[in-house]
Amino acid sequence: MFSLGYFLQQTMNGVILGCIYALLALGMTMVYGILRLINFAHGALITLGAFFTYFVLVRFGFPLVAAIFLVLGFGGLMGLVLDIVAYRKLRGGPEVALLITSLGFYTFIENFMKMVVSPQPYAFKAPSYLTTIFKTSFLTFRTIDIFVIGASVVIMWCFHLFIKKTKMGIAMRATAENLEVASIMGIEINRVISVAFVLGSALAAFTGFMWGAKYGQISYDMGFLTGVKAFVAVVIGGVGSIPGAMVGGFVLGLAEILSTAFLPTSFSEYRDGMVFAILILVLLIKPSGIMGVKEEVRV
């Protein structure tokens, strides 16, 4: 059972789940870095994105490229709406107000979806060009697996360039470093934050699509645990560090899959519990995460 092939197969599964967590963690760490907000609504965007692509791609049969751009646009728009409607109004107040509001938005969207699409899970039947199976002597995979890994690598690379080279990216890093000083330096804080929400939400919606296509099932509450786990990935990687978020995503994805694959089957029920046990371990041993730096606190 524990042959090399099995190990490689499970590692690939772990990498794919890791890609998904990493993309989510990117969006979360961007927002957290600037606003110190654990954005629970991020999870709702996964659900929204998944159902959006379900209707666009599976029901209406749009081509893949169009669906990708539509879902990215849709997610980004939702992020912008949340920012303008609510988060902007709460800026400057206590941090906890943002957290509570995002919790409210998550529950609002989840139950809205429950009412609209019914509480039953949907089967996400991805188009056949995404589910073609390839068999090699030691690995079996489908087109969607390559798609997830490829798309994630491309997105992460683009993101890296964006954050390092563009004016907006530099402004974002400056804002995360110190919001007030950045605003004195003439950075338009509101625009930077909106961009962070738009990018993060677009990524989250896109992740919802990948989740549906990869795992074949979507439901109104799929985003909750996934979103929270993405924050666990942020903590593992090191809060405030963008490469850390990606590393944390991969570590978490691999840990989750490999622990399920190699521990006795009776442990597989503990899969979700395991993720949070890892979180508590990280907080206990190295709270600043793998790549994080210790924050300096002033009154």
Place this chain on the structure above:
Amino acid sequence: MRKVKNPELWFLVGGLILLGGVFLADHLLNRYLVHILILMGIYSITTVSLNLTNGYTGLFSLGHAAFMAIGAYTSTLLAFPLHLREAYELPLLPAFLGGPEHSWPFFLALLAGGALASLSALLIGLPVLRLRGHYLSVASLGFMVIITTFAKTLRGITRGSMGINAIPSYTNIYWTYLWLFISVYVIWRLVNSRFGRAMLAIREDETAAQALGIYPMKYKLLSFVVGAFFAGVAGGLYAHFTKAIRPLEFSFFLTFQIVTMLVVGGMGTTSGPIVGAISLIALRYVLKPVEEGLQIYGLIELIYATLLIVIMLWRPEGIMGKRYSKIG
């Protein structure tokens, strides 16, 4: 905070009025209304206890459902009638907990449930509360997932997802409001003491509080542990009220309801949590026929969420809260 002269006397008078009110309600109202009143009482206890961490100490915990679950399962298992144990394949108590011949009296079982919830709060709080920021929110949420996972998988003790049925309905309106009275009094005493002032200082600014010689860890842990105790007791009351518990009930939505009640009522106020709990339970019973009649499940949650957002945007101090001008 306005100083009330001789507050203990007021509590005594309030307690007597409450006793009279409960007695009248028990004798005059029909069973359905008493049922709702008990539920209001239980939710008030949980919201009051959540207020200690989330309102006064400024630690935003989302794990309250987990403490309720611990209290509910512990007290149920300890007080479960002996003749039903075998039929329900529940384990007999080990000798040091009373052995196979004894089941615990209800009150002691509730206390034990609260104590175990406190102990678990201590264990989870030690690593997590050392950190600043809202790590506690995610870690306590994770703790809730871990607890529900255990409740599902430890089938020999909890009967897994099936849950435990036929729990004797020991909870009545007197027990509920007695515990509500105790929790309000204890938390009020705590908050209006040296400890409470330290907690408020930590909420306002942890670093500044530290500079004044307050050791934050001690007070954060204290508020977390005391809050968990009453949540555990409320869980026990809840189990002996609904007569059946399943792991699924102690999920995120339960926590969300309590958080909404607290925020709507007003965080960091004495009366806010009770007002929030009572009004939201009332709202739920008003909306229930609508939800069932129109067959749109999720409506109540949707309205709770809307309320939460509306309150946060337009009246973040809640119904009972006072608006403070922010300094600095």
